[in-house]
Amino acid sequence: MARSDVIVIGAGVVGLSVAIAAQMRGLTVTVIDREGPAAGASAGNAGAFAFTDILPLASPGILKKAPKWLLDPLGPLSIRPAYALNIAPWMFRFWRACSASRVAHSTSAQTALMDLSKAELEPFLSATDTLSMLRKEGNLQVYESDAEFRASLPGWEARELHGIEFRHMDAAEMAAIQPGIAPRFIRATFTPGWYSIADPKLYTLALAEHFRARGGVVEIAEVTALRPVSDGVEIVLAGDVARSAGKVVLSAGAFSHRVARSLGENIPLETERGYNTTLPSDALDLRTQITFGGHGFVVTRLTSGIRVGGAVELGGLDLPPNYARSDAMLKKAKTFLPGLKTAGGTQWMGFRPSMPDSLPAIGRAKVTPNVVYAFGHGHLGLTQAAGTARLVADLLQDQSPAIDLASFSPSRFG
Numbered sequence: 518m519a520r521s522d523v524i525v526i527g528a529g530v531v532g533l534s535v536a537i538a539a540q541m542r543g544l545t546v547t548v549i550d551r552e553g554p555a556a557g558a559s560a561g562n563a564g565a566f567a568f569t570d571i572l573p574l575a576s577p578g579i580l581k582k583a584p585k586w587l588l589d590p591l592g593p594l595s596i597r598p599a600y601a602l603n604i605a606p607w608m609f610r611f612w613r614a615c616s617a618s619r620v621a622h623s624t625s626a627q628t629a630l631m632d633l634s635k636a637e638l639e640p641f642l643s644a645t646d647t648l649s650m651l652r653k654e655g656n657l658q659v660y661e662s663d664a665e666f667r668a669s670l671p672g673w674e675a676r677e678l679h680g681i682e683f684r685h686m687d688a689a690e691m692a693a694i695q696p697g698i699a700p701r702f703i704r705a706t707f708t709p710g711w712y713s714i715a716d717p718k719l720y721t722l723a724l725a726e727h728f729r730a731r732g733g734v735v736e737i738a739e740v741t742a743l744r745p746v747s748d749g750v751e752i753v754l755a756g757d758v759a760r761s762a763g764k765v766v767l768s769a770g771a772f773s774h775r776v777a778r779s780l781g782e783n784i785p786l787e788t789e790r791g792y793n794t795t796l797p798s799d800a801l802d803l804r805t806q807i808t809f810g811g812h813g814f815v816v817t818r819l820t821s822g823i824r825v826g827g828a829v830e831l832g833g834l835d836l837p838p839n840y841a842r843s844d845a846m847l848k849k850a851k852t853f854l855p856g857l858k859t860a861g862g863t864q865w866m867g868f869r870p871s872m873p874d875s876l877p878a879i880g881r882a883k884v885t886p887n888v889v890y891a892f893g894h895g896h897l898g899l900t901q902a903a904g905t906a907r908l909v910a911d912l913l914q915d916q917s918p919a920i921d922l923a924s925f926s927p928s929r930f931g
């Protein structure tokens with residue numbers, strides 16, 4: 518096999534976007550994935566380009582909600598008892614990232630990455646012949662009480678400062694945008710600048726196809742270690758086979774820290790496991806994405822059907838899924854959207870790759886400039902893939918990146 522300029526590890530939406538961006542700069546690129554394209558979180562997400570989500574998850578608001586949420590074992594946030602001790606160090610860092618000054622810092626970094634990602638998205642979709650998959654149907658965030666609505670206001674004020682467009686509305690206006698929401702929801706906020714993709718799995722597969730059609734190679738193999746060598750990087754595969762390249766991009770989603778460990782780095786990447794059920798397309802006449810923020814899930818219309826999904830389960834990479842969580846979410850969705858037909862669904866669980874401060878890790882490895890990290894996008898990997906691809910391509914070509922990457926440094930936790 519001819520040696521590529523760049524090997525990208527991981528054929529999720531982040532890895533493939535990076536591979537295409539590098540290819541567009543004239544570099545030869547191979548992508549290595551242990552299962553093939555769209556095997557991870559990129560297949561089953563909610564399909565939202567959530568550019569208005571500039572506030573980090575690690576924030577005082579989540580600390581207030583968490584105790585109530587944790588009381589319900591099938592609620593929006595849960596910790597698998599068998600994993601509680603393992604995740605304690607990550608949770609400590611998460612808690613530290615919730616201070617006012619850290620939140621202000623993360624918001625400003627997240628905003629810069631969101632702006633870049635939004636600016637890069639449509640040119641990227643055009644260049645990859647996927648623009649027809651873009652939907653601009655907005656998002657409707659709904660509230661069950663005035664208290665819940667009032668609690669959301671500081672977040673909206675912060676977005677307003679950043680010029681993000683939204684409209685608060687009463688139940689009648691909400692029904693004009695999306696009929697059929699249960700009367701317990703008395704208010705809503707509509708965000709027109711929230712885009713989505715017709716289907717995240719089909720989009721990721723289309724990126725793989727585009728990449729291959731332009732000479733890119735996708736190899737199916739598991740990467741076990743990286744070793745810096747004089748002219749680049751050696752990539753060790755399961756079975757002790759090796760590949761080499763001038764540069765390597767590590768974008769193996771929630772598994773990336775395991776590979777980074779072979780370079781002596783201990784990166785606090787965890788997974789926030791998420792669940793969903795995808796129902797047949799006629800399950801609901803859905804006109805926009807609906808966010809049930811108080812319950813931690815969204816309902817989205819995709820090519821593959823109506824997807825009811827979300828929740829955060831802290832349970833690591835190895836415990837089996839608990840699909841009772843998908844069942845519980847679907848049951849709630851039926852109460853909130855009485856017209857929803859809940860039969861015939863397919864359940865799924867995926868691993869969000871999450872750093873404690875809700876910012877991804879984008880930057881060079883400590884031990885060698887020839888390895889670039891691009892992982893840890895948490896709830897926003899689809900949203901930020903095109904922006905991340907631009908930044909990584911800049912780093913691969915030793916150009917100064919389009920935004921300051923200090924806040925995204927993979928080694929920011931020491």
Ligand SMILES: Cc1cc2nc3c(=O)[nH]c(=O)nc-3n(C[C@H](O)[C@H](O)[C@H](O)COP(=O)(O)OP(=O)(O)OC[C@H]3O[C@@H](n4cnc5c(N)ncnc54)[C@H](O)[C@@H]3O)c2cc1C
Nearest residue numbers: 527529531551557558559563565740770791897898899900
């Ligand atoms: C329920 C849910 C809803 C979500 N909704 C949204 C949303 O609406 N909008 C949004 O922006 N984001 C959303 N996300 C988050 C988003 O899905 C992720 O941030 C994103 O998919 C991460 O992409 P990735 O390419 O980094 O990782 P992945 O898609 O997980 O890809 C990683 C790839 O690496 C491969 N791999 C792993 N280890 C190795 C190895 N050692 N060797 C070779 N290959 C390896 C895997 O096989 C996999 O294909 C959601 C996530 C979940 C779980």
